[in-house]
């Protein structure tokens with residue numbers, strides 16, 4: 280079964296087009312990067328996959344399910360890391376509360392968290408390198424640390440599909456590398472992963488495909504196929520310099536801080 284099948288998807292906010300005629304599919308276990316300029320519909324696409332938004336035209340299937348029709352069912356298969364999230368600080372939540380949140384909402388309201396829930400949450404926090412912050416107030420963490428806690432929450436639910444909206448925003452390079460290692464490992468275990476990023480370079484060795492979006496789907500395929508100058512001009516209105524390194528990997532150079 281395909282993890283994701285999208286056909287001729289269109290979506291508008293109050294009559295203004297955000298996504299137009301999007302068709303693509305993702306196999307189970309694939310790791311996909313979504314790139315495109317600000318306002319190109321990347322977050323909107325993730326929200327359609329989550330069932331938060333209903334397609335205006337076209338069909339969307341996630342593991343064979345129509346997300347907007349069976350939003351709860353589809354959400355139970357997905358670990359989601361939002362681009363921005365306001366976490367209420369009154370009462371102040373601890374890091375462990377946030378990481379456990381994803382597992383808690385999957386249980387019936389009266390069933391308490393189990394040892395297994397605790398263990399999975401701790402493992403996830405450890406995986407993002409913040410094991411020592413288990414009992415720290417979330418509001419007292421730095422921005423990048425908060426991002427990593429939200430990633431831990433997404434991983435802790437043991438999802439079949441990970442949807443990550445700019446997971447590396449404000450995250451330092453060592454943490455970023457650690458997280459990429461973790462995503463590689465999950466991908467090898469058969470988890471399907473989709474990450475919206477502005478800089479694809481750090482992920483270039485990990486991903487199977489890139490989806491280049493600018494309301495329309497400009498290109499979808501291997502990094503070599505997608506990162507061609509003509510595609511970059513169509514999406515960004517400018518040529519993005521690209522270097523091809525030893526093993527034939529192409530590296531786009533937008534905002535590259537990766538050496």
Ligand SMILES: Nc1ncnc2c1ncn2[C@@H]1O[C@H](COP(=O)(O)OP(=O)(O)OP(=O)(O)O)[C@@H](O)[C@H]1O
Nearest residue numbers: 292293297315316317318319320321322323324362
């Ligand atoms: N809730 C909303 N109501 C109205 N318009 C919206 C809403 N959310 C997004 N839009 C519009 O839809 C378009 C696509 O937005 P979206 O958030 O999907 O872009 P994005 O590719 O994720 O951008 P960024 O890189 O800045 O995160 C934008 O023009 C945006 O202004």
Ligand SMILES: [Mg+2]
Nearest residue numbers: 321322323362
């Ligand atoms: Mg966005």
